[in-house]
Amino acid sequence: MYETIRYEIKDKVGWLTLNRPEKLNAITNTMNQEIIDVLKKVENNNQVRVLVITGAGKAFCSGEDISSLQADMNLGEIIKSRYKPMMEKLAQVEKPVVASVNGAAAGAGFSLALACDFRIASEKASFMEAFIHIGLIPDSGNLYYLPRIVGLAKALELAILGEKLKADEAKRLGIVTKVVKPNELEKETAAFAERLANMPTKAIGLIKRYMQKSFETNLSNMLDYEAYGQEIAGGTEDYVEGVQAFLAKRSPEYKGY
Incomplete structure (x- = not known):
């Protein structure tokens, strides 16, 4: 049904998997629209009590698919037309949303993880404000969520220096809820989601x-x-x-x- 994601419901939990592993699950316009479609389904389905977002392959999400951008594109319009609707819809979902971070979460992929309510991370997961490395600023809600989670000083440091955060450091900063072994990520995420699904x-x-x-x-x-x-x-x-x-x-x- 979807080109760039997978979606299935298991035991009151919706599992949304970004499914472009060969591109490290980089986001395209199609993926934006497909994510929004799933968020609407989750919002309107009383049988789904929790949403889990994860990535196929070795990455969570590497951010925008840079290869699809052209020099004359208006990046502001891309944010307004694609990412703004997606992030607003995610914020409107009045059910718990869990990011199951299996690998790198960079750029808009980091923003997507930040916009979730909880983040369960593999020991192999990492987080990076990749925007600065190509002369851009964090977007997709990043500048909204990050300082609220880590504080202004640390958010400025992460956004401006663009250094990679390992999972254990992200846990210390309050970005990550729990760090688990890579082979236990799905099981630990499912157990956490089940706990949430049985709450009011x-x-x-x-x-x-x-x-x-x-x-x-x-x-x-x-x-x-x-x-x-x-x-x-x-x-x-x-x-x-x-x-x-x-x-x-x-x-x-x-x-x-």
Whole structure:
């Protein structure tokens, strides 16, 4: 069905695999559109409670396919027409999104990983702000997410020096949630995704929504947002189940709504 990606659903988890291993999963216009299509499907399918994004072969994603660019192209228009819709749609998915980083995540591939909620990385994974090496600036949400994760000073260092980050250093900086052995990445990611898939999905979505708003508002407005979000969460079946399970001293069985 797709030319540049694979998508399958396994046990309430959607697995989106960037599938251009011969090009280190470099992003093309077709891949942008296919990723957006999957994100829409995940958003509208109540049976999918978690999305995992990973790469085929030895890389997660090497960023934009430079070989497809021409000297007279307007790079700003490429960002606006291709990457902006993709990153905005990813941010709108009110379900947990996990990047399973199997190898290099560079350029826009690093941006894609940063835009996910969690990052499980192989010991062989690496992260690089590759933009500076061809005279460009980080894009695709990179300048938004990176300083929020590592702080301004470290983000400037990474973006300007463009040095490769190994998985263990990325873990120390808070970029990576967990580092695992290469042959255990799929199993560890699946176990982590399963844990998320059995949590109250609506509450997770509300946490994501209002935590994003916290960067754009004051305390008084944030307290109102929290109250509104809590009203929504309190009207879910998962809230009822959570309270009943707590009182009965048993494990809750959440449905995601």
